Amino acid sequence: MMESPALVAISALIVGATIWVSWTWATSRALRPFPPGPKPRPIIGNLFDLPQEHAAKRYSDWEKKYNSKILHASSLGTHILVLNKLEDAIELLETRSYKYSDRPYSPIIDMVGLNGHVALMQYGNFWRLHKKVCQQNLREKASQLYYPIQLQKVRHFLKNLLETPDDFQRHNKLLSVGIPLATMYGYDLEGVDDPYITAADESAFLVGQLLRPGGSLINVFPLLRHIPAWFPGAVSRRIAERARQLITETMRIPMDDLKKRMAERPVPPSLVSSFLERKNAGMASDEEEEVIKGVAYTIYAGASDTTISATSTFFYLMATHPDVQRKAQEELDRVVGFSHLPSFEDRHQMPYVDGIYREILRLHPPLGLGVAHVLTTDDHYKGYFIPKGTIVFANIWAMNHDEEVYEHPSKFMPERFLDNSGALTKDHRALAYGFGRRICVGKHVASSSMWLIIASVLAAFEISQAKDENGNEILIDDEYQDENGFTQHKAPFRCSITPRSYRVKDLLSE
Numbered sequence: 001m002m003e004s005p006a007l008v009a010i011s012a013l014i015v016g017a018t019i020w021v022s023w024t025w026a027t028s029r030a031l032r033p034f035p036p037g038p039k040p041r042p043i044i045g046n047l048f049d050l051p052q053e054h055a056a057k058r059y060s061d062w063e064k065k066y067n068s069k070i071l072h073a074s075s076l077g078t079h080i081l082v083l084n085k086l087e088d089a090i091e092l093l094e095t096r097s098y099k100y101s102d103r104p105y106s107p108i109i110d111m112v113g114l115n116g117h118v119a120l121m122q123y124g125n126f127w128r129l130h131k132k133v134c135q136q137n138l139r140e141k142a143s144q145l146y147y148p149i150q151l152q153k154v155r156h157f158l159k160n161l162l163e164t165p166d167d168f169q170r171h172n173k174l175l176s177v178g179i180p181l182a183t184m185y186g187y188d189l190e191g192v193d194d195p196y197i198t199a200a201d202e203s204a205f206l207v208g209q210l211l212r213p214g215g216s217l218i219n220v221f222p223l224l225r226h227i228p229a230w231f232p233g234a235v236s237r238r239i240a241e242r243a244r245q246l247i248t249e250t251m252r253i254p255m256d257d258l259k260k261r262m263a264e265r266p267v268p269p270s271l272v273s274s275f276l277e278r279k280n281a282g283m284a285s286d287e288e289e290e291v292i293k294g295v296a297y298t299i300y301a302g303a304s305d306t307t308i309s310a311t312s313t314f315f316y317l318m319a320t321h322p323d324v325q326r327k328a329q330e331e332l333d334r335v336v337g338f339s340h341l342p343s344f345e346d347r348h349q350m351p352y353v354d355g356i357y358r359e360i361l362r363l364h365p366p367l368g369l370g371v372a373h374v375l376t377t378d379d380h381y382k383g384y385f386i387p388k389g390t391i392v393f394a395n396i397w398a399m400n401h402d403e404e405v406y407e408h409p410s411k412f413m414p415e416r417f418l419d420n421s422g423a424l425t426k427d428h429r430a431l432a433y434g435f436g437r438r439i440c441v442g443k444h445v446a447s448s449s450m451w452l453i454i455a456s457v458l459a460a461f462e463i464s465q466a467k468d469e470n471g472n473e474i475l476i477d478d479e480y481q482d483e484n485g486f487t488q489h490k491a492p493f494r495c496s497i498t499p500r501s502y503r504v505k506d507l508l509s510e
């Protein structure tokens, strides 16, 4: 918690009394077996049992401990349900999606100015309005409009890799943030030190701190949000204030830049420029501009970190699996040849490369626990009671490592997605994109970006483990880090990235 001890103590007393009443009431009700899970303590429930790091894997361990794939815990009066099995996620989050599609409420979201963030929005008409704009611009057909930008950005990425291969993580960030900013605003990043990235990084860090479990007392006791920022001990209020300024900046910088460019000359098409053209022609309102701003910001936030994570995993798995890399390169050489780099038309002819894309998202889903859903009315499932307001996590990591579904689930085996004839299996769905009405609305853009990155890098480069000064390979461990408890990122590692032939330089200068 970030507040002063006095503030924490007073709040804890009030919160404790409130929770005590509701807990006593709740536990006195008969016929309410919750799903298995750790035994709750009075008032605080399982506050100290909840994993703070690598939560998806820890909840996967709970499965063995409590002998159940549906797990329950509570924290300060809030119920938490974890679904480790795909069938349960489909039944609850999809078949019953009409009541499992809300998001957890936190006053922090309003305080920092993220109420236009689609992924954090409460279920209802405001969300529907934003979701409609997302769908119109990101559905499969519409997402193909972004192909030219994706191609341009990935080619630039390859050039950067050629020049300074050891900086591949910085190039990855420039690419993964650059694609959504270019598609939303036609904004070209100057580099990873661009003021936009600096503000976005700091705000993401601060918001992550406040929103993580136990991050701020305001999440437990919303009235504390009204305490002024200058009040002694009101640390969260001050952090929220700073985050709000930064988030306003990240929304303002690319918007102002675009308006300025539009006033000077014709600009390349982007989601926001198309909207502003309509607005300048008197066909859209200021309210609609707010929606567009929120959507563009969400797309930046939703797309960049997840793409950074998946791209980093790709480099790691290629460096550690030369056999897989060789097979993919054989396929690329056969289908694409050596006179040009891969383009989207080649995709359907290269099932093995697609298998790599699927296997990366299976083995290391960027969001192992997805994004929390919330249940809006009481429910019963498999004899268990699930109360209204329960926070529900689909444990994507556990589902992707289910031994009943995937043979040797911890192994990187792209061929698991190919049938006997070498064609891609049809029944697969990438669970990494989540479930039901809140499923990732950018999954087509994500899929094309990731595929193009994988195919282009493998066509141009050889990736291997880096060597030390004595010529020995520097082994890469399997460590992943939680970023603010949300996105999982491969822990820093080194690898060697060398051009496959002298032609690469010529191809990239065309």
Ligand code: HEM
Pocket (backbone or CB within 6 Å): 118, 119, 120, 121, 131, 134, 138, 298, 299, 302, 303, 306, 307, 310, 365, 366, 367, 370, 371, 372, 373, 432, 433, 434, 435, 436, 437, 438, 439, 440, 441, 442, 443, 445, 446, 450
């Ligand atoms: C590998 C890349 C990506 C992964 C793994 C990913 C994963 C996810 C997941 C797990 C969710 C929550 C689903 C749920 O609640 O069940 C989500 C939501 C969302 N994603 Fe993605 N995402 C990726 C890329 C993108 C991209 C490229 C965009 C935009 C172009 C995007 C836009 C969104 C939006 C707007 C939501 C919120 C949907 C809602 O709450 O209604 N994502 N994503």
